[in-house]
Amino acid sequence: MSRLDIAGLGAWGTSFSSWETFANGINTGTWQTETLLQPTLIPTRERRRAPQSVKLAVEVMNQACEMAGLDPAGIAAVVSSSMGDMQITDYLCRTLATNPAAVSPTRFHNSVHNATTGYWSIAARSHAATNAVSAYDYTASMAFLEAAIQSLEDESPVLVVTQEMAAPKALHNTCPSDQAFSAAILLTPAGMNSDPLATVEFDISRTSSDWPELPGDLRHGLESNFGARLVPLLAVIAANNRARKTCPVNLEFPLTPASSLKLSVTTHT
């Protein structure tokens, strides 16, 4: 068993645009009907060039740091997406099939899987280590594990971010995602932050498990979004925070076909 704190959270989807609106939706069933994305952290020059996937993720990363009261400049990040920006992949492959010499240089450099961390480091003026990872349908749980180990080994805060866009038609069979979603969880070494939202103990088990169910309101739009597979963790924190429940809640997320990430989450109030 290893232990880490969750010092900040950020979330963005089509019916919530922050941790507060996400938590409010979980607890009251009232969701936003429209969520405009107005990222504040990205400088104007980069904002013009940044694709939507980057704007989502940078926004939630900033939200998590603000909640924790930590300067984003020194925070390492593990940004995950099973597919990266599928609109850009779709554009690139279409253009290569028809007029390859017309590939846009901006869209090409935005196509790297670490586009988000590139824009994030510029926006946050952060020289900290950043990573961009994928484990296909296991992306969200593997990214959490990767970030958790980094936080423990380096004894420093690490942001873990999941990000998945709606899939264009041609890629939908690979990634059946219908709505964009991004969330950020700021992991900090136990006790480092004086007022963490929650404490997580985690372990690996050599048993397969099913993905925990998403809250009913979100199931329709996000069930097939690989990036949203940690939503049950966020939902537990939102509900227990509101209900002032401090007893630990156990969750199990598949890591591989034959192993799982077991979490015990204690929400602080």
Add this chain to the structure above:
Amino acid sequence: MRVAISSYTASTALGHGIDSINKAITNRCSGLRHNDLDNCDLDTWIGRVESVESTSLPAHLDHLYSRNNQLTWLGLQQDGVLTDLDRLIDRVGAHRIGILMATSTSSIGRTEEAYARMDASGYMPRSHDQPEIHHLHSQGIFVARATGVTGPSLTISTACSSGAKVFASASRWIKYGLVDAVLVGGVDSLCLSVLYGFNSLELLSTQACRPFDQLRDGISIGEAAGFAILTSEDLTPDADFALLGYGESSDAYHMSHPHPQGKGAIMAIDKALKSSNLPPTAIDYINLHGTASKANDQVETYAVAQRFSTQTLASSTKGWTGHTLGTAGILEAIITMEAMKAGVAPGTLNCKTPDPEFEFPILMHNTETTIDYAMSNSFGFGGNNAALIFGRIDE
């Protein structure tokens, strides 16, 4: 606890397996050739691995067919890495071994083909409808099934630093105790996305790339597959090399241009030195990122000059293999360890006259020397930097 590198292999434009690389370095023969890739008429040079197209996959992996996985399979067959891995599986169990794969584009070549063959319906043709292929982790899935490794499996894709960063993550996994060993790998194969993409940024040379030359005018893209087995040192006491340190950083400057004073590069180097507990003077050889782009080579020599004395031997080996993008970090880590083993630092191939503006001397000729400690640099788009330091394990 130190992390040992118990076995490794690489296949590049120079041939299949380590011997092909050593032979070409000794003979100073480049593997680069004028672009002859199907459906691509760009006037540039490429590093193409021989017989990728004729490599057949075993029947149980046939549904994972892509050029990238052909190269992955070809790469896995060399230098006894699979045998060493099987022995390790017998000793610690398949679940106690992890997989960390580096790539910039994975199997996107197959996705490009699917789009080129798409009919008016907008769906992929049946032949290319392979959900496990059209994403970044396709080679991670392939390697797990090809090797029988069942531990955690993750793909790192931070552009051209990916292949170095798998060593950093593997080191953390082993030190934390998540697994006893990690098969780290990097596979990037030639595809239209990277060729036309780098062309759009005007970064491709029309010749074989000339790292650090005053007339250098861009990169040559290469493909490669590299693998290494990392374990805790006590698990493989016969291993020759240890990963002594690593450093990871971000430029926070620009998406496709390095920080002009190499700020992120210097931070990665400093972190690597600190984590290995070595002063800069201890480093005998540096395998530079040295892409032959105007900007990288200028900034990298500046960065290296801020930390190292001009006695330190430093060179780029991309004149042999081309820039293998997400695989560069692991390929050049392997070339670095081979240089330590042979006691020969490779001089930069295709560099006729080093740029007089550089503040650091570039090693021009293969040079016999004792290399106890060596560093390998990898820098990627998005300002993503990594430096690795390797040392010998003495008996």
